[in-house]
Amino acid sequence: MSAQILDGKGLSARLRARLRQRAEALAAQGRQPGLAVVLVGDSPASQLYVKNKIRACEESGIHSLQHCLPQETSETALLELIGQLNVDEAVHGILVQLPLPPHIDVRRVLAAIAVEKDVDGFHVHNVGHLTIGNPGLPPCTPAGVMALLEDAGIDLAGKHAVVIGASNIVGKPMALMLLAKGATVTICHAKTRNLTQHTIFADVVVAAAGCPKLVRKQMIQNGAVIVDVGINRLPDGTIAGDVDFDEVQQIAGWISPVPGGVGPMTVTMLMENTLRAAEQSMFCCSQGEK
Protein backbone atom coordinates (compact mmCIF):
# COMPACT_ATOMS: atom_id res chain seq x y z
CA MET A 1 0.00 0.00 0.00
CA SER A 2 1.35 3.45 -0.76
CA ALA A 3 0.85 6.64 1.21
CA GLN A 4 -1.64 9.39 0.46
CA ILE A 5 0.00 12.58 -0.79
CA LEU A 6 0.03 15.86 1.12
CA ASP A 7 -0.34 17.94 -2.03
CA GLY A 8 1.07 21.38 -1.28
CA LYS A 9 0.95 22.47 -4.89
CA GLY A 10 -2.77 21.76 -5.21
CA LEU A 11 -3.69 23.26 -1.84
CA SER A 12 -1.58 26.35 -2.62
CA ALA A 13 -3.43 26.92 -5.90
CA ARG A 14 -6.77 26.75 -4.07
CA LEU A 15 -5.61 29.05 -1.27
CA ARG A 16 -4.03 31.59 -3.63
CA ALA A 17 -7.32 31.90 -5.56
CA ARG A 18 -9.05 32.80 -2.27
CA LEU A 19 -6.24 35.17 -1.28
CA ARG A 20 -6.69 36.95 -4.60
CA GLN A 21 -10.33 37.66 -3.78
CA ARG A 22 -9.31 39.17 -0.43
CA ALA A 23 -6.58 41.22 -2.13
CA GLU A 24 -9.07 42.51 -4.70
CA ALA A 25 -11.50 43.47 -1.94
CA LEU A 26 -8.76 45.47 -0.24
CA ALA A 27 -7.68 47.07 -3.53
CA ALA A 28 -11.30 48.13 -4.15
CA GLN A 29 -11.07 50.07 -0.88
CA GLY A 30 -7.91 51.79 -2.10
CA ARG A 31 -5.42 49.60 -0.25
CA GLN A 32 -3.71 47.09 -2.50
CA PRO A 33 -1.61 44.81 -0.30
CA GLY A 34 2.11 45.35 -0.84
CA LEU A 35 5.11 43.15 -0.06
CA ALA A 36 8.69 44.44 -0.12
CA VAL A 37 11.29 41.75 -0.71
CA VAL A 38 14.91 42.60 0.09
CA LEU A 39 17.71 40.49 -1.33
CA VAL A 40 21.35 41.17 -0.45
CA GLY A 41 23.98 39.50 -2.63
CA ASP A 42 23.71 37.20 -5.61
CA SER A 43 23.16 33.69 -4.24
CA PRO A 44 21.42 31.74 -7.03
CA ALA A 45 19.33 29.80 -4.48
CA SER A 46 18.11 33.02 -2.81
CA GLN A 47 17.42 34.59 -6.21
CA LEU A 48 15.25 31.60 -7.09
CA TYR A 49 13.34 31.77 -3.81
CA VAL A 50 12.74 35.50 -4.31
CA LYS A 51 11.55 34.91 -7.89
CA ASN A 52 9.02 32.36 -6.62
CA LYS A 53 7.76 34.82 -4.00
CA ILE A 54 7.33 37.59 -6.59
CA ARG A 55 5.44 35.20 -8.88
CA ALA A 56 3.17 34.17 -5.99
CA CYS A 57 2.43 37.87 -5.33
CA GLU A 58 1.27 38.23 -8.93
CA GLU A 59 -0.99 35.17 -8.59
CA SER A 60 -2.42 36.43 -5.31
CA GLY A 61 -3.09 40.05 -6.32
CA ILE A 62 -0.35 41.45 -4.08
CA HIS A 63 1.82 44.32 -5.25
CA SER A 64 5.51 43.41 -4.89
CA LEU A 65 8.51 45.69 -4.60
CA GLN A 66 11.92 44.12 -5.01
CA HIS A 67 15.09 45.62 -3.55
CA CYS A 68 18.21 43.83 -4.81
CA LEU A 69 21.32 45.09 -3.03
CA PRO A 70 24.95 44.19 -3.71
CA GLN A 71 26.81 41.68 -1.51
CA GLU A 72 28.98 44.45 -0.02
CA THR A 73 25.96 46.47 1.23
CA SER A 74 26.67 47.71 4.75
CA GLU A 75 24.47 46.82 7.70
CA THR A 76 23.76 50.54 8.16
CA ALA A 77 22.50 50.89 4.59
CA LEU A 78 20.27 47.83 4.99
CA LEU A 79 18.87 49.15 8.28
CA GLU A 80 18.18 52.49 6.60
CA LEU A 81 16.20 50.78 3.83
CA ILE A 82 14.20 48.82 6.40
CA GLY A 83 13.49 52.07 8.25
CA GLN A 84 12.06 53.56 5.03
CA LEU A 85 9.95 50.47 4.32
CA ASN A 86 8.63 50.50 7.89
CA VAL A 87 7.00 53.90 7.30
CA ASP A 88 5.93 53.33 3.68
CA GLU A 89 2.11 53.05 3.67
CA ALA A 90 2.12 51.06 0.42
CA VAL A 91 4.19 48.34 2.10
CA HIS A 92 2.32 45.98 4.44
CA GLY A 93 4.92 43.22 4.58
CA ILE A 94 8.73 43.26 4.61
CA LEU A 95 10.80 40.16 3.87
CA VAL A 96 14.58 40.17 4.06
CA GLN A 97 15.77 37.01 2.30
CA LEU A 98 18.13 34.92 4.44
CA PRO A 99 20.94 34.11 4.71
CA LEU A 100 22.54 37.56 4.79
CA PRO A 101 26.24 38.13 4.06
CA PRO A 102 28.41 37.36 7.10
CA HIS A 103 29.30 41.01 7.81
CA ILE A 104 25.63 41.78 8.57
CA ASP A 105 24.12 40.94 11.97
CA VAL A 106 20.92 39.08 11.12
CA ARG A 107 19.44 39.59 14.60
CA ARG A 108 19.80 43.36 14.36
CA VAL A 109 18.20 43.33 10.90
CA LEU A 110 15.22 41.18 11.92
CA ALA A 111 14.70 43.29 15.04
CA ALA A 112 14.56 46.44 12.88
CA ILE A 113 11.52 45.26 10.90
CA ALA A 114 8.24 46.72 12.21
CA VAL A 115 6.48 43.89 14.08
CA GLU A 116 3.21 44.45 12.21
CA LYS A 117 5.05 44.15 8.84
CA ASP A 118 7.11 41.10 9.86
CA VAL A 119 5.43 38.69 7.45
CA ASP A 120 8.22 36.13 7.94
CA GLY A 121 7.27 35.89 11.63
CA PHE A 122 10.94 36.04 12.65
CA HIS A 123 10.83 39.13 14.92
CA VAL A 124 11.21 38.23 18.59
CA HIS A 125 7.80 39.78 19.33
CA ASN A 126 6.10 37.48 16.85
CA VAL A 127 8.12 34.53 18.19
CA GLY A 128 6.83 35.50 21.65
CA HIS A 129 3.24 35.68 20.40
CA LEU A 130 3.57 32.19 18.95
CA THR A 131 5.10 30.86 22.16
CA ILE A 132 2.22 31.98 24.37
CA GLY A 133 -0.53 31.34 21.80
CA ASN A 134 -1.37 34.96 20.89
CA PRO A 135 -2.48 35.77 17.37
CA GLY A 136 0.47 37.30 15.55
CA LEU A 137 2.26 36.70 12.27
CA PRO A 138 3.44 33.06 12.32
CA PRO A 139 6.55 31.84 10.47
CA CYS A 140 5.57 30.64 7.01
CA THR A 141 7.07 27.15 6.69
CA PRO A 142 5.61 25.67 9.89
CA ALA A 143 2.32 27.48 9.20
CA GLY A 144 2.32 25.84 5.76
CA VAL A 145 2.88 22.41 7.33
CA MET A 146 -0.05 22.96 9.72
CA ALA A 147 -2.30 24.02 6.84
CA LEU A 148 -1.36 20.86 4.92
CA LEU A 149 -2.13 18.65 7.93
CA GLU A 150 -5.42 20.43 8.57
CA ASP A 151 -6.50 20.15 4.94
CA ALA A 152 -5.85 16.39 5.07
CA GLY A 153 -8.06 16.15 8.18
CA ILE A 154 -5.20 14.91 10.38
CA ASP A 155 -6.09 15.38 14.05
CA LEU A 156 -3.00 16.03 16.16
CA ALA A 157 -4.52 15.84 19.64
CA GLY A 158 -2.71 13.19 21.67
CA LYS A 159 -0.43 12.22 18.78
CA HIS A 160 3.31 11.81 19.16
CA ALA A 161 5.05 14.22 16.79
CA VAL A 162 8.79 14.20 16.14
CA VAL A 163 10.39 17.28 14.61
CA ILE A 164 13.85 16.70 13.17
CA GLY A 165 15.75 20.00 13.20
CA ALA A 166 15.77 22.76 15.82
CA SER A 167 16.23 25.92 13.74
CA ASN A 168 14.59 29.21 14.71
CA ILE A 169 12.91 29.36 11.30
CA VAL A 170 11.36 25.89 11.18
CA GLY A 171 12.09 23.33 13.91
CA LYS A 172 11.35 25.34 17.05
CA PRO A 173 8.20 27.13 15.80
CA MET A 174 7.01 23.86 14.22
CA ALA A 175 7.22 22.16 17.60
CA LEU A 176 5.24 24.99 19.23
CA MET A 177 2.49 24.80 16.61
CA LEU A 178 2.16 21.01 16.97
CA LEU A 179 2.08 21.41 20.75
CA ALA A 180 -0.67 24.02 20.45
CA LYS A 181 -2.79 21.41 18.64
CA GLY A 182 -2.38 18.91 21.45
CA ALA A 183 0.48 16.77 20.13
CA THR A 184 3.20 15.41 22.39
CA VAL A 185 6.32 16.77 20.74
CA THR A 186 9.93 15.61 20.60
CA ILE A 187 12.55 17.81 18.94
CA CYS A 188 15.55 15.94 17.51
CA HIS A 189 18.64 17.74 16.26
CA ALA A 190 22.24 17.26 15.16
CA LYS A 191 23.29 16.04 18.61
CA THR A 192 20.41 13.59 19.10
CA ARG A 193 22.05 10.21 19.72
CA ASN A 194 19.71 7.65 18.23
CA LEU A 195 17.27 9.29 15.84
CA THR A 196 15.38 6.10 15.01
CA GLN A 197 14.66 5.49 18.69
CA HIS A 198 12.47 8.62 18.49
CA THR A 199 11.04 8.46 14.97
CA ILE A 200 10.00 4.80 15.19
CA PHE A 201 7.28 5.65 17.74
CA ALA A 202 6.10 8.82 16.01
CA ASP A 203 2.61 9.27 14.59
CA VAL A 204 3.89 12.37 12.78
CA VAL A 205 7.44 13.12 11.63
CA VAL A 206 8.41 16.56 10.33
CA ALA A 207 11.85 16.40 8.73
CA ALA A 208 13.63 19.78 8.64
CA ALA A 209 17.26 18.82 9.05
CA GLY A 210 18.68 19.88 5.66
CA CYS A 211 20.09 16.41 5.15
CA PRO A 212 19.12 14.61 1.93
CA LYS A 213 17.18 11.34 2.34
CA LEU A 214 17.87 11.23 6.08
CA VAL A 215 14.55 9.55 6.91
CA ARG A 216 14.44 5.94 5.73
CA LYS A 217 11.72 3.31 5.71
CA GLN A 218 13.09 1.39 8.71
CA MET A 219 12.94 4.57 10.86
CA ILE A 220 9.16 4.99 10.85
CA GLN A 221 6.08 3.03 11.81
CA ASN A 222 3.35 1.89 9.41
CA GLY A 223 0.80 4.58 8.68
CA ALA A 224 2.86 7.49 10.06
CA VAL A 225 2.37 10.99 8.66
CA ILE A 226 5.64 12.18 7.10
CA VAL A 227 6.19 15.84 6.26
CA ASP A 228 9.33 16.73 4.35
CA VAL A 229 10.58 20.31 4.73
CA GLY A 230 13.99 19.64 3.14
CA ILE A 231 15.10 21.15 -0.16
CA ASN A 232 18.60 19.81 -0.84
CA ARG A 233 20.49 20.18 -4.09
CA LEU A 234 22.38 16.98 -4.92
CA PRO A 235 25.75 16.94 -6.75
CA ASP A 236 23.95 15.92 -9.98
CA GLY A 237 21.83 19.11 -9.75
CA THR A 238 18.58 17.37 -8.77
CA ILE A 239 16.59 18.31 -5.68
CA ALA A 240 15.99 15.87 -2.83
CA GLY A 241 14.05 16.24 0.38
CA ASP A 242 15.09 15.07 3.85
CA VAL A 243 13.00 11.92 3.33
CA ASP A 244 13.73 8.99 1.03
CA PHE A 245 10.35 9.39 -0.67
CA ASP A 246 10.34 6.23 -2.83
CA GLU A 247 11.08 4.05 0.14
CA VAL A 248 9.06 5.78 2.87
CA GLN A 249 5.88 6.20 0.80
CA GLN A 250 5.56 2.39 0.78
CA ILE A 251 4.68 2.31 4.49
CA ALA A 252 3.66 5.86 5.50
CA GLY A 253 0.00 6.83 5.80
CA TRP A 254 0.58 10.31 4.40
CA ILE A 255 3.67 11.89 2.88
CA SER A 256 4.55 15.27 1.37
CA PRO A 257 6.60 15.20 -1.83
CA VAL A 258 9.59 17.39 -2.71
CA PRO A 259 8.97 19.39 -4.82
CA GLY A 260 5.25 20.12 -4.59
CA GLY A 261 4.74 19.68 -0.83
CA VAL A 262 5.85 22.15 1.82
CA GLY A 263 7.74 24.50 -0.58
CA PRO A 264 4.68 26.05 -2.28
CA MET A 265 2.86 26.17 1.07
CA THR A 266 5.65 28.29 2.59
CA VAL A 267 5.20 30.89 -0.13
CA THR A 268 1.41 30.75 0.14
CA MET A 269 1.62 31.41 3.89
CA LEU A 270 3.82 34.42 3.13
CA MET A 271 0.98 35.73 0.94
CA GLU A 272 -1.53 34.96 3.72
CA ASN A 273 0.58 36.91 6.23
CA THR A 274 0.90 39.86 3.84
CA LEU A 275 -2.87 39.92 3.33
CA ARG A 276 -3.42 39.70 7.06
CA ALA A 277 -0.96 42.55 7.69
CA ALA A 278 -2.72 44.70 5.07
CA GLU A 279 -6.19 43.93 6.49
CA GLN A 280 -4.95 44.66 9.98
CA SER A 281 -3.44 48.00 8.90
CA MET A 282 -6.80 48.98 7.46
CA PHE A 283 -8.54 48.07 10.68
CA CYS A 284 -6.01 50.11 12.67
CA CYS A 285 -6.51 53.13 10.39
CA SER A 286 -10.30 52.99 10.57
CA GLN A 287 -10.08 52.66 14.37
CA GLY A 288 -7.75 55.66 14.43
CA GLU A 289 -10.19 57.77 12.43
CA LYS A 290 -12.98 57.33 14.99
Ligand code: GUN
Ligand atom coordinates in the same frame (compact mmCIF):
# COMPACT_ATOMS: atom_id res chain seq x y z
N1 GUN B 1 15.68 31.71 3.57
C1 GUN B 1 15.25 30.42 3.59
N2 GUN B 1 13.96 30.35 4.01
C2 GUN B 1 13.58 31.61 4.27
C3 GUN B 1 12.35 32.18 4.73
O1 GUN B 1 11.35 31.50 5.00
N3 GUN B 1 12.36 33.54 4.85
C4 GUN B 1 13.44 34.31 4.58
N4 GUN B 1 13.33 35.62 4.76
N5 GUN B 1 14.58 33.80 4.15
C5 GUN B 1 14.64 32.46 3.99
